[in-house]
Amino acid sequence: KILILDFGSQYTQLIARRVRELGVYCEIHRPDLPADDIRKYAPRGIILSGGPASVEAPGSPRCDPYVFEAGVPVLGICYGLQLTAKLLGGRIDRGAHREFGSASVEVLTARGPFAEFRPGDQVQVWMSHGDRVDVLPPGFEAIGRSGNSPFAAAAHATKPWYGLQFHPEVVHTPQGKAMLRAFLFNDCKVTGSWTMKGFIDEAVEIIRKQVGEEGRVICGLSGGVDSSVAALLLHRAIGPRLQCIFVDNGVLRQNERAQVEALFVDRFHVPLKTVDARERFLSKLAGVTDPEQKRKIIGREFIAVFEEASRDVQDAGFLAQGTLYPDVIESVSWKGPSVTIKSHHNVGGLPETMKLKLVEPLRELFKDEVRVLGRELGLPEEMVGRQPFPGPGLAIRVLGEVNEKRLDLVRRADAIVQEEILQAGLYREVWQAFAVLLPVQSVGVMGDERTYESTCVLRAVTSVDGMTADWARIPYPILEKISSRITNEVRGINRVVYDISSKPPATIEWE
Ligand code: XMP
Incomplete structure (x- = not known):
């Protein structure tokens, strides 16, 4: 098993996901996990995550120096690389070389995370850093460089200690998984049998x-x-x-x-x-x-x-x-x-x-x-594959007062939404799709009759984690079908509107 020390990067969980996708068990722990706990965990390798701080900033997180005494391979990613450099005697240059986005790294030596490449290969990577390593610690050498980072990837000459200035765990580093695989399987000698x-x-x-x-x-x-x-x-x-x-x-x-x-x-x-x-x-x-x-x-x-x-x-x-x-x-x-x-x-x-x-x-x-x-x-x-449904249920999808009658309206409208989204093959693509009943009545006409009935909102969003979301671009014919079915089949709703707000500034639910 692998130990990941978390220095606060938004991508730390992604590192764990990638490692597990490779069939290797891993856990994420606090950055300053004490030596005793590391010993107890007995990792086959340690990954130091990225993080938003500068290693030069007072109070920025440190790992126990035991990480480099444990006798296991270490891979530092971004902040992890800078921390490695800082702890082992290198120098950090603050801020002057901020780099965000895609970059091309030239492979200099096919070692460690680069073991599956050949010298001279150009690898597309995702950079996201403020500081960079200016002078490598004694014993380290560059194994990859980019236009902006002479030490985009570094390795100790004799020990299995590596550092990457970029993020191999994100999808924007298409060969990132190969890098993690090389580190895990060659250096850490794990087998990938965790299923x-x-x-x-x-x-x-x-x-x-x-x-x-x-x-x-x-x-x-x-x-x-x-x-x-x-x-x-x-x-x-x-x-x-x-x-x-x-x-x-x-x-x-x-x-x-x-x-x-x-x-x-x-x-x-x-x-x-x-x-x-x-x-x-x-x-x-x-x-x-x-x-x-x-x-x-x-x-x-x-x-x-x-x-x-x-x-x-x-x-x-x-x-x-x-x-x-x-x-x-x-x-x-x-x-x-x-x-x-x-x-x-x-x-x-x-x-x-x-x-x-x-x-x-x-x-x-x-x-x-x-x-x-x-x-x-x-x-x-x-x-x-079920879409998320909030604990307070339809109570927060009936805006205003919740009673049997209004619950019945939203329940029937929602069932139609579910049916049509499934039928259209969109259930997976959409994070959530549902109906909301507004405490608003509007005038309509049905046959020759005037109606004065409730308004229903169709809410459908795409999202990765529910933290941010965008309104789903549901094709017009499907919107049309949902709208006409609701107004025809649910007596008491005479108007359907489509919510085109993203989160933020709106939220997914209406309440
Ligand atoms: P919001 O509306 O905050 O929703 O953008 C984000 C995700 O959380 C769900 N949600 C809830 N889940 N109890 C829950 O268990 C709640 O009170 C609650 N409120 C919102 C929402 O459905 C979406 O997936």
């Missing part, structure tokens, strides 16, 4: 050990990918000692409850208890129009209902959660305190009072790995 099948066997063992022979586990199912995969994995490990709980909070999508039941009960025979809490949620939501208020109510009610339902599960000692790796990575933050735009209530953050021990079988995985795992466990494609 999802192997992961399942290991995870099953770990769960059995943690839970013991008798232990019982409760798992909250939301119908989303993460909790579904976590549940299936647990079921494989402990069978009927798993008890899933699904809360129908009244703000689910059409057929959602039936789908979850069909999948888990009929198909996988997972013990599932559905709690019908529709009335309870809706009565608490009555008259509430403030989005944050809605979130708080739903979060609070969920915890209460879940707690009650789990009390009936005899001898439960564990609570399973679908926590993913990005939520647990310890890393440096160079950003100031961030402002709460929306408080996201997920099935996470559950009752501390429940005194249950946590089982988090996905805490080492990235989202795309969870999908691969889901497929491996037999989860059908439509669940594996």
Whole structure:
């Protein structure tokens, strides 16, 4: 396994993704991980990530010098290269040579990350740095150079220590993966045998050990990918000692409850208890129009209902959660305190009072790995590739007051959106597509009748991570079909508008 020390680059997770794509297990840790912890982790190689700071700036992050005493190959990327130079006696030139974007690097020596190339090869790379190395530390030599960086790639003459001024982990360095592969397979001598099948066997063992022979586990199912995969994995490990709980909070999508039941009960025979809490949620939501208020109510009610339902599960000692790796990575933050735009209530953050021990079988995985795992466990494609759906559900897609009648409108409109987007083969391309009901009525005409009914928004966005998003360029004929179906089939909606705002300045959801 490989150790990645995170100096705060926005690309650190990408390094981990690339390494894992090569079939090599790796973990991201804080930059100053102490020597003892590094020893305990026993890495076959260490990668120092990039980072936004300047190694010359006071207080900028450092790694333990043990990194260079551990006797394993080290690859410094960008800040990692500068830090290597700084720690081993080189010199850094601040700021004068900022470089952002594509550059061409000439391979001088086919060693380390460049082992798969030949001297003289021109390699396209992605640069993104302010400082650069001015004088290499003793014992180092350039193995690649670019017009702007005489030390675009460097290596120690005799030790397996390398540095790259550019980012091999991003797609704009098309041969970046070959560089990582060369470093991992030649220098670190790892084999690339880490697969999802192997992961399942290991995870099953770990769960059995943690839970013991008798232990019982409760798992909250939301119908989303993460909790579904976590549940299936647990079921494989402990069978009927798993008890899933699904809360129908009244703000689910059409057929959602039936789908979850069909999948888990009929198909996988997972013990599932559905709690019908529709009335309870809706009565608490009555008259509430403030989005944050809605979130708080739903979060609070969920915890209460879940707690009650789990009390009936005899001898439960564990609570399973679908926590993913990005939520647990310890890393440096160079950003100031961030402002709460929306408080996201997920099935996470559950009752501390429940005194249950946590089982988090996905805490080492990235989202795309969870999908691969889901497929491996037999989860059908439509669940594996499911678009995200917010915890507060349709409550934040009915703007203004939430009641049965308005929920019914948005639910039916949304079902049409889902059907048509799937039908058009756009489900994958689009990050999310859904309907929002506005608290606005407008005049229309149907037959010879005047109507005065609700307005529905069609929202469809493309995005990589939900942090930023652009409105999806859905072809007109599909927009037309969705609009005409909604106005024809959903009595009470006489107008459909298409949201063409990006995030920022808008957000994906309307509330
Ligand atoms: P926004 O609207 O903030 O959404 O651009 C970003 C992503 O988060 C989802 N979202 C939520 N998910 N609880 C959730 O579990 C929430 O309260 C919540 N609000 C937004 C949204 O669907 C999108 O994928």
